[in-house]
Amino acid sequence: MFAGIRRFYGGIVVMAALSCAGAACGQLNFPGSDGAQQAPNPLADSTVNPGKMLLFNLEARLQKDVTERGGAGFAEWFAPDGVLLGNGAAPVIGKVAISKSATWLPKDYQLTWTPTDAVMGPSGDIGYTWSHYEGHSKDANGNPVVTSGRFITIWRKEPDGNWKIALDAGANEPAGAGDCCRVPTH
Secondary structure: OOOOOOOOOOOOOOEOOOEEEOOOOOEEEOOOOOOOOOOOOHHHOOOOOHHHHHHHHHHHHHHHHHHHHOHHHHHHOEEEEEEEEOOOOOOEEOHHHHHHHOOOOHHHOEEEEOOOEEEEOOOOOEEEEEEEEEEEEEOOOOOEEEEEEEEEEEEEEOOOOOEEEEEEEEEEOOOOOHHHHOOOOO
């Protein structure tokens, strides 16, 4: 039913909020957890560099905005020339086109992820995040539907100093991937 990317393309998506602990969101909890960390988390590493922290913070802010505003919140994070690559779908190019395609409401699809890693480029004005996602929706009969996959988001600092998404791409996990590819829930 859904294209299976972390955010939106060809379907309705909403993001579940990341929960932060510590004064500077120093540790992200896995979705569905009771606050206890269930797996190694790069944000718990005291040697994490400022570039990685900035990218993780962008992801948390994006997720919060999309959770609250749905497609409008999602599209707002793209650069004017941003690109959205969906699983088996044609690219959506440009913030205007992405805004026109992202008309979904948050109530129809819940998406969870915790960034696995983030890398800031040496110039400090471009970087990427990646991870696994899991989406929850219902089919036409009201039965639960779960999609999961992996994504990469390329972030770029714009001339005005704001960070925007230059490219967001995702793909579904293969059928039968089993527990190897799921977001920890407890």
